[in-house]
Amino acid sequence: MIDKSSKGLLSESSKEKIEGLICIFPDKQSIILPVLHVIYDQLGYLDSKAIKEAASITEIPDVYFEEAASFYTMFPLEPVGKYLIQVCHNISCTLMGAESLIDYIKEKLGIKPGGTTADGLFTLVTVECLGSCGTAPVMRINDTYYENLTKAKVDKILETLRNQA
Amino acid sequence: MSFEPFLLTPIPDHDKIDVYLKHGGYTALSKVLKERTPEEVTQEVINSGLRGRGGAGFPTGRKWSFIPKDTDRPIYLCVNADESEPGTFKDRELMLKHPHMLIEGAVITAYAIKCNRAFIYIRGEFATEAHQLERAIAEATEKGFVGKNILGSGFDLEITIYRGGGAYICGEETALMTSLEGGKGYPRLKPPFPAVSGLYLSPTIINNVETICNIPHIMNRGAEWFKSMGTEKSTGSKIFCVSGHVNKPGNYELPMGISLRELLYEYAGGIKNDRNLKVVIPGGSSVPILTADKVDVKMDFESLVEAGSMLGSAGVIVMDETTCIVHAAYVISRFYQHESCGQCSPCRQGTLWMYRILDRIEHGKGKMEDIDLLLDICNNIEGNTICPLGDASVPAVRSSIKYFRDEYEYHIKNKKCLVQLDQRFE
Ligand SMILES: Cc1cc2nc3c(=O)[nH]c(=O)nc-3n(C[C@H](O)[C@H](O)[C@H](O)COP(=O)(O)O)c2cc1C
Ligand code: SF4
Numbered sequence A: 001m002i003d004k005s006s007k008g009l010l011s012e013s014s015k016e017k018i019e020g021l022i023c024i025f026p027d028k029q030s031i032i033l034p035v036l037h038v039i040y041d042q043l044g045y046l047d048s049k050a051i052k053e054a055a056s057i058t059e060i061p062d063v064y065f066e067e068a069a070s071f072y073t074m075f076p077l078e079p080v081g082k083y084l085i086q087v088c089h090n091i092s093c094t095l096m097g098a099e100s101l102i103d104y105i106k107e108k109l110g111i112k113p114g115g116t117t118a119d120g121l122f123t124l125v126t127v128e129c130l131g132s133c134g135t136a137p138v139m140r141i142n143d144t145y146y147e148n149l150t151k152a153k154v155d156k157i158l159e160t161l162r163n164q165a
Numbered sequence B: 001m002s003f004e005p006f007l008l009t010p011i012p013d014h015d016k017i018d019v020y021l022k023h024g025g026y027t028a029l030s031k032v033l034k035e036r037t038p039e040e041v042t043q044e045v046i047n048s049g050l051r052g053r054g055g056a057g058f059p060t061g062r063k064w065s066f067i068p069k070d071t072d073r074p075i076y077l078c079v080n081a082d083e084s085e086p087g088t089f090k091d092r093e094l095m096l097k098h099p100h101m102l103i104e105g106a107v108i109t110a111y112a113i114k115c116n117r118a119f120i121y122i123r124g125e126f127a128t129e130a131h132q133l134e135r136a137i138a139e140a141t142e143k144g145f146v147g148k149n150i151l152g153s154g155f156d157l158e159i160t161i162y163r164g165g166g167a168y169i170c171g172e173e174t175a176l177m178t179s180l181e182g183g184k185g186y187p188r189l190k191p192p193f194p195a196v197s198g199l200y201l202s203p204t205i206i207n208n209v210e211t212i213c214n215i216p217h218i219m220n221r222g223a224e225w226f227k228s229m230g231t232e233k234s235t236g237s238k239i240f241c242v243s244g245h246v247n248k249p250g251n252y253e254l255p256m257g258i259s260l261r262e263l264l265y266e267y268a269g270g271i272k273n274d275r276n277l278k279v280v281i282p283g284g285s286s287v288p289i290l291t292a293d294k295v296d297v298k299m300d301f302e303s304l305v306e307a308g309s310m311l312g313s314a315g316v317i318v319m320d321e322t323t324c325i326v327h328a329a330y331v332i333s334r335f336y337q338h339e340s341c342g343q344c345s346p347c348r349q350g351t352l353w354m355y356r357i358l359d360r361i362e363h364g365k366g367k368m369e370d371i372d373l374l375l376d377i378c379n380n381i382e383g384n385t386i387c388p389l390g391d392a393s394v395p396a397v398r399s400s401i402k403y404f405r406d407e408y409e410y411h412i413k414n415k416k417c418l419v420q421l422d423q424r425f426e
């Protein structure tokens, strides 16, 4: 049971979503990955305390969630910046300048892949093919794709996000 | 010959159910439910010659017919929307612009294989596409095309979207199933084949998005119409995903067997900056490279094998003369090393070593022996692994050495690229 006295990390809406998932699969264990998505959607990373809370709602041992969390590289396991910039450096994007794109963002934000800006706004990572190779070079920020990138586009995207923050 | 794309049809707003209906959407489904038995549907698909569009090219109707007739277990359908093969980006367009085509195809497929529960396994990064499908399923459910007692036929189908977590290996069909069952996406040994014992140990059919999108058209227009396109053994159309150094990258749906030259120069606008073509990978990063002299090859399953490569997922990656082949092989090897699930040591160790060696050659620290060492590693991986990912890591490396050994040698001797990739990011 969830300890009601200590405040948990999961929001009421996330808990509801998780409860709603419990009965929809022929085998209960199938909800592990959907639950990780719920946690990621709320927090932007997979917090181990949140995983424990989710595990207790589903009554599935938390080690199963932890194992899955370490396997699926899409989910950060530690807190990241408000905007997670994922730049594709696979073959089609590299042919279209992804390495220069990464250098450009590195310089612009003053961080290396894996790093987060001091204001906590941007985290930069490199990722493998995003399935958008016809509009390379491509990056994904949180859940949104940005395609056919140029320096001017990157400038504008980052500025817009900074102003929104 | 004039060819009109029917998968990537240019109809605007085709993602809205009203528009889809106005253009003949869901007529195949209602005809099938009224007039055809499941066996007749499967036979029509067998007759059409349709082969899987996910990479392996297995005949679709034959796969369906492997479901045991006397099973008392539920039968499942998994639509493979994982789309992670580098160079491939067609299913994304199908799902965004034509989600109802996929849904209609999935319902007909489920009817043919007697399945009441379908899953669409979509790569985790495709959030917009997953929402688009969810929206379209809701529309289709409201109109009675999905759900209980579809169009009064007594046939039920529930469709669930299942989002992956960014692992390439989950596109491999057995890994897809273990992922859907909860937990890590580890491939399993075959046999048993999924059609006999798949998801939750039940008979399961796994088909690619593009494969499924063909089904309503085959039901509407018939196997003979489908066979009138393409070649004898590669029938129908194919969506070619063209990326890299061309003027107009993008998805082109064309008859199977179109020549690579026509695809590149007439449809994709030719090589960028009027440069010369150096290399094409015709089927996603898992297939051998083709050198420019093969540009007249026909793009179908058989012809590409004859030319020394494969159609794979039809991710056509184009490299011009400024591309350093060592650099390209290095980038590709990094991908397989990153995506190996680690279950078998030839794949886990082999992909890591190939990447490390290519990394040192690329960065000026290679030795001449490294070239043969790479070939050795290729031989040790191939055929010695549970799933085909290990094998898939080999072709780029082996074929690049085969055709461009001198470039590797130059790289090692001079500690730099023979040609410098023009990184035209501006
Ligand atoms: C490593 C690996 C990755 C794969 N990725 C995909 C994929 O992203 N999408 C897909 O449809 N098939 C993929 N496949 C092929 C599937 O295993 C399977 O053959 C296919 O989904 C069957 O559908 P089809 O017969 O309609 O092509 C992959 C195979 C391997 C070995
Ligand atoms: S071949 Fe590679 S990806 Fe496939 S099961 Fe073995 S280790 Fe995993």
Ligand code: FES
Pocket: A088, A089, A090, A091, A092, A093, A094, A128, A129, A130, A131, A132, A133, A136, A138, B086, B087, B088
């Ligand atoms: S290579 Fe970058 S999206 Fe495919």
